Amino acid sequence: MRLITSDRRALTAFAAGTLVLSLALLLGVARAADDRTYVMKITLGTINDAPHQFAKNYAAAVERDSGGRIKVEVYPASQLGSIPRQIEGVQFGAIQCAVLPPEFYVGVDERFEVMTAPGLVDSLEDGQRLAADPAVLKLMLGLGADKGLHGVGLFMSVPSAIISRSPIRHLADFKSKKIRIFASQFQSVAIERLGATPVAMTLADVLPALQQGAVDGAIAAVTIFANMHYQDAAKYVTETNQPAVFLIIEISQKWFDSLPADLQQIVQKDAAIAAVEINPTARELLAKARKGWLESGGELISLPRDEQAAMMSTLASVGEDVAKMKPPVRTALQVVKDAAERAR
Numbered sequence: 001m002r003l004i005t006s007d008r009r010a011l012t013a014f015a016a017g018t019l020v021l022s023l024a025l026l027l028g029v030a031r032a033a034d035d036r037t038y039v040m041k042i043t044l045g046t047i048n049d050a051p052h053q054f055a056k057n058y059a060a061a062v063e064r065d066s067g068g069r070i071k072v073e074v075y076p077a078s079q080l081g082s083i084p085r086q087i088e089g090v091q092f093g094a095i096q097c098a099v100l101p102p103e104f105y106v107g108v109d110e111r112f113e114v115m116t117a118p119g120l121v122d123s124l125e126d127g128q129r130l131a132a133d134p135a136v137l138k139l140m141l142g143l144g145a146d147k148g149l150h151g152v153g154l155f156m157s158v159p160s161a162i163i164s165r166s167p168i169r170h171l172a173d174f175k176s177k178k179i180r181i182f183a184s185q186f187q188s189v190a191i192e193r194l195g196a197t198p199v200a201m202t203l204a205d206v207l208p209a210l211q212q213g214a215v216d217g218a219i220a221a222v223t224i225f226a227n228m229h230y231q232d233a234a235k236y237v238t239e240t241n242q243p244a245v246f247l248i249i250e251i252s253q254k255w256f257d258s259l260p261a262d263l264q265q266i267v268q269k270d271a272a273i274a275a276v277e278i279n280p281t282a283r284e285l286l287a288k289a290r291k292g293w294l295e296s297g298g299e300l301i302s303l304p305r306d307e308q309a310a311m312m313s314t315l316a317s318v319g320e321d322v323a324k325m326k327p328p329v330r331t332a333l334q335v336v337k338d339a340a341e342r343a344r
Contacts, residue, residue: 038259040072040267043086044099045203047076049223049289050157050282051099051247054274058097058249061270066263077228083202091148093254102140102154102248103184104202109143111332113184115246117319119312120340124286127156127244128279129343136339139332140248150256152268153249153275158286159241163225164217165210167236167299171307180206180218187219187243190318194311210234221245222300226289231298238301240308242315249275 040062042055052074059072080086080095083104089095091108105112121127130136131154141151162168162179174194181187181198188198199215203224209215210233217234224230225237249271256264290300303311319337323330 035069037068038070038255038263040070040096040255041080042072042074042097042099043078043080043089043095044074044076045078045083045086046224046227048227049221050155050278050285052076053281053285054155054247054249054278055099057278058270058274061274062266065266065270070263070266078202078204082204087250090250090252093148093252096252096255098250099247100250101182102143102246103182103187105144105149105248105250106183106185108147108149110326110329111139111143112248113186114319114323114329114333114336115140116182116184116186116243117322117333117336118186118190118242118315119319120336121156121244121343122241124156124159124244124283126340126343127159127246128282130336130340131155131246132276133339133342135335139335144250145253148253150251150253151248152251152271155247155275155278155282157245157247157282158221158223159239160219160243160245161222161225161237161239161241162217162219163210163230163234164236164238165213165234166216167301168217168238169301169303171303171311177216178214180209180215180220182219185322186318189322190243190315191219193314193318207233221286221289222293223285223289225298226293226296229296231293231296235298236301237293237298238303240303240311242312 042059044051044055046052055074059074062070062072080089083100086095086098086100087105090098103113103116121130137154140154143151168174171194174196177196178199179191179196180201181191183200191198201209203220206218206220207228207230210218222237251267256267259267294300319333323333
């Protein structure tokens with residue numbers, strides 16, 4: 001049956017109306033997707049120190065710049081589990097961001113540990129310049145890209161120190177002690193060269209290990225010892241200043257890929273800015289922690305100048321010796337060492 005002209009006009013109008021309605025619905029869905037709120041959980045192992053302050057600064061910047069489309073929750077002091085569990089959480093997308101020392105990621109890629117090679121930097125200021133070097137950032141932030149990680153920032157938090165149940169005033173005092181280290185072959189070889197036994201351990205286990213005598217000492221930082229009240233377990237801190245403690249900011253690649261492009265840019269940009277802006281705060285927090293440690297009854301010890309120099313001479317070749325049988329690690333270490341020379 002032929003349609004009369006009025007019928008054709010009615011069908012045309014109906015089709016046009018349906019198209020407009022469909023477009024409106026599609027635009028509404030797109031707008032709703034753009035307005036979706038994303039949750040970003042930031043995990044870290046410490047509290048009331050530079051990494052914690054970085055996390056709070058980063059959270060505030062992301063919420064502000066996203067107009068509230070990203071809601072950020074900060075979980076310090078390993079509230080979301082041990083460090084290995086935190087890393088797994090980021091890889092699988094259950095946790096969106098981690099602020100941790102890169103050497104804890106050695107199970108993902110051995111090159112993560114190159115920042116903990118002894119002798120890279122002589123001061124916090126040198127380390128902060130090293131962390132901002134473009135070649136170092138390109139190397140470190142690119143690691144783990146095929147394992148669910150998306151690096152967005154790097155900074156030096158503190159020089160490390162060794163807390164001990166009995167004082168370490170001389171190199172000879174290292175002999176036969178069991179010392180907690182990060183999960184790094186650079187650290188294990190360094191401690192062995194000083195005559196001690198390295199024990200790899202996550203931060204959450206350190207205080208009970210000291211209290212129970214499972215270890216005689218531990219590598220960490222004065223900011224951790226003071227802020228987490230270690231003085232009841234051990235009051236002696238030897239400021240070896242080696243190795244430097246860097247923090248890398250890793251985003252879950254799975255979560256990052258789920259973000260609209262504008263939010264991806266915000267997450268990356270704000271991390272890079274916050275990693276630089278934390279530098280003066282890190283210096284202030286270290287000075288405050290040193291003062292607080294002394295006021296709480298702890299002791300800060302420096303090796304005699306000649307013994308500090310002897311220690312550095314003993315540790316000078318650790319990086320090369322560890323890396324020589326691992327070509328990718330050796331190449332990465334050379335990138336970092338070249339940048340360290342530029343940072344001095």
